[in-house]
Amino acid sequence: MPDLNPTPLTVVGAGPAGIMAAYTAAEAGVEVTLIDDNPLPGGQYYRQSPPQFKFANPLDAQSGRVDAPQVLDKLPHPRIRTLYNMQVWGAFEQHTLALADQEHSFLLPTDRVILATGAYDRPLAFPGWTLPGILGAGAALRMVKTQWVLPGKRILLSGLGPLQLALADLLIKSGAEVVCVAEAADPLHGWQQLPKFWGHWDRLGEALGYTNTLRKHKVPLLFNHSIIKASGREHVEQVTIARLDVVGAPIPGTERQFDVDAVCLGYGLLPSFQLAVALGCGLRFDRRLSWFVPLHSERMETTQPGIFVAGDVTDISGSKVALLEGQVAGLTAACQLGFIRDTELEQRLAPVMAELSHLNRLAGALQAIYTFRPGLTRLAQDDTLLCRCEEVTYRQAKDAIAEGATDLNQVKLRTRAGMGYCQGRFCSVLAAPLIAEATHQSLADLQPFTVRPPIHPIPLSVLAAGAPAAVVK
Numbered sequence: 265m266p267d268l269n270p271t272p273l274t275v276v277g278a279g280p281a282g283i284m285a286a287y288t289a290a291e292a293g294v295e296v297t298l299i300d301d302n303p304l305p306g307g308q309y310y311r312q313s314p315p316q317f318k319f320a321n322p323l324d325a326q327s328g329r330v331d332a333p334q335v336l337d338k339l340p341h342p343r344i345r346t347l348y349n350m351q352v353w354g355a356f357e358q359h360t361l362a363l364a365d366q367e368h369s370f371l372l373p374t375d376r377v378i379l380a381t382g383a384y385d386r387p388l389a390f391p392g393w394t395l396p397g398i399l400g401a402g403a404a405l406r407m408v409k410t411q412w413v414l415p416g417k418r419i420l421l422s423g424l425g426p427l428q429l430a431l432a433d434l435l436i437k438s439g440a441e442v443v444c445v446a447e448a449a450d451p452l453h454g455w456q457q458l459p460k461f462w463g464h465w466d467r468l469g470e471a472l473g474y475t476n477t478l479r480k481h482k483v484p485l486l487f488n489h490s491i492i493k494a495s496g497r498e499h500v501e502q503v504t505i506a507r508l509d510v511v512g513a514p515i516p517g518t519e520r521q522f523d524v525d526a527v528c529l530g531y532g533l534l535p536s537f538q539l540a541v542a543l544g545c546g547l548r549f550d551r552r553l554s555w556f557v558p559l560h561s562e563r564m565e566t567t568q569p570g571i572f573v574a575g576d577v578t579d580i581s582g583s584k585v586a587l588l589e590g591q592v593a594g595l596t597a598a599c600q601l602g603f604i605r606d607t608e609l610e611q612r613l614a615p616v617m618a619e620l621s622h623l624n625r626l627a628g629a630l631q632a633i634y635t636f637r638p639g640l641t642r643l644a645q646d647d648t649l650l651c652r653c654e655e656v657t658y659r660q661a662k663d664a665i666a667e668g669a670t671d672l673n674q675v676k677l678r679t680r681a682g683m684g685y686c687q688g689r690f691c692s693v694l695a696a697p698l699i700a701e702a703t704h705q706s707l708a709d710l711q712p713f714t715v716r717p718p719i720h721p722i723p724l725s726v727l728a729a730g731a732p733a734a735v736v737k
């Protein structure tokens with residue numbers, strides 16, 4: 265595979281964090297390569313509808329975000345080479361990245377790298393969770409906001425966190441009937457966190473607006489409740505929810521059933537850290553998330569010098585934090601490359617850090633209220649699928665553990681869980697609590713699956729094709 269011309273800075277991910285990182289560094293004088301696997305920049309928050317869609321209000325093409333032009337208009341930029349529809353599928357020696365578009369594959373040597381690869385919907389396994397019609401809340405938001413398609417007509421939302429309210433509001437306003445919002449958080453948890461909401465009036469106003477929509481449409485919002493079962497012949501038709509106890513386990517006798525044709529699961533997001541691991545960056549276990557995140561300094565540098573992270577890949581704190589972290593990473597990388605002096609860096613970072621700490625206070629409060637509780641990992645039955653890509657059941661995973669598997673990789677070798685299309689991004693977080701409980705280990709002591717290329721599936725024909733004659737400049 266021939267090389268692409270390298271630039272001093274490579275940014276992976278053109279969401280809020282990646283755009284700000286690339287733009288900040290480019291404005292300081294750095295030549296940047298910005299890569300994203302979508303046809304247009306914006307990431308999840310500023311996701312753009314396909315250019316073929318025509319809108320009377322141009323904002324509707326940009327997920328309806330009023331601040332979208334402010335961010336998206338930073339591109340194109342004379343010092344930013346953008347590679348869209350381009351996936352980074354691996355990292356090799358000396359931080360060379362492996363890239364692929366629909367037809368060709370390339371190698372890109374790098375110097376400084378900022379990973380702004382975002383996050384994905386956390387899976388929740390319960391009997392029936394793989395039925396068609398059941399999808400992640402993030403995926404549902406994406407479907408409605410950019411494709412203008414509803415996931416169903418009678419929808420139940422179950423999950424943990426404020427994204428559920430935003431989705432319920434959107435679904436109702438788009439014409440769907442929301443039959444119930446089951447919120448797994450315990451409201452009593454929230455009181456101690458209330459002072460941290462002081463000053464965040466816009467966010468409180470937003471939440472109030474969403475709950476008003478629910479009230480107006482008589483949609484029950486049930487705290488301390490979660491989906492526990494779904495059934496249907498070829499599609500989800502009925503779901504059961506139940507009240508949760510202190511550890512998040514369903515309380516027998518509290519079940520309620522709803523007829524639905526779609527379910528949106530919003531149990532939070534998990535950082536897409538696979539590329540960071542492929543580049544040798546260390547992880548830490550985050551107790552509130554109950555999963556791993558890349559280790560990084562205050563200036564967003566990972567344990568690998570010259571490799572930075574920014575945005576949702578660092579932990580899940582929303583788009584405003586992502587924009588600011590992108591700025592911090594972009595400025596620090598520009599300083600390391602000699603485009604900004606140390607003293608200037610300090611001056612420019614100070615206001616950004618102050619704003620970040622203000623926002624992180626709120627993000628911390630939200631994470632404390634919406635902590636993922638262990639009872640939610642015990643809803644599956646023996647015949648429930650644990651790895652939907654390779655169709656491995658909980659029984660098969662338990663058998664592997666009974667035969668001696670004590671970590672994720674050993675379960676993978678015995679069952680093929682984690683070898684499928686998603687490369688273990690979903691089943692790792694489902695299998696880990698099972699292993700931890702059976703082998704009396706703490707979740708924090710387990711390691712995620714070993715990351716191997718390709719971290720995203722690519723056709724063999726693309727690998728074989730190599731790069732085209734005229735390589736992108």
Ligand SMILES: Cc1cc2nc3c(=O)[nH]c(=O)nc-3n(C[C@H](O)[C@H](O)[C@H](O)COP(=O)(O)OP(=O)(O)OC[C@H]3O[C@@H](n4cnc5c(N)ncnc54)[C@H](O)[C@@H]3O)c2cc1C
Nearest residue numbers: 277279280281300301307308309352382402575576582583
């Ligand atoms: C599915 C989903 C929907 C969401 N919807 C909302 C919402 O409606 N409202 C809200 O307030 N918040 C939403 N969020 C959360 C919010 O969007 C994020 O907080 C914010 O977008 C984070 O910005 P980011 O730049 O860190 O990551 P993202 O915006 O996720 O951007 C990351 C980008 O990197 C790309 N990428 C990742 N890996 C690779 C790779 N290997 N090669 C090439 N490109 C790669 C991704 O395709 C993506 O475009 C959503 C999150 C998700 C996951």
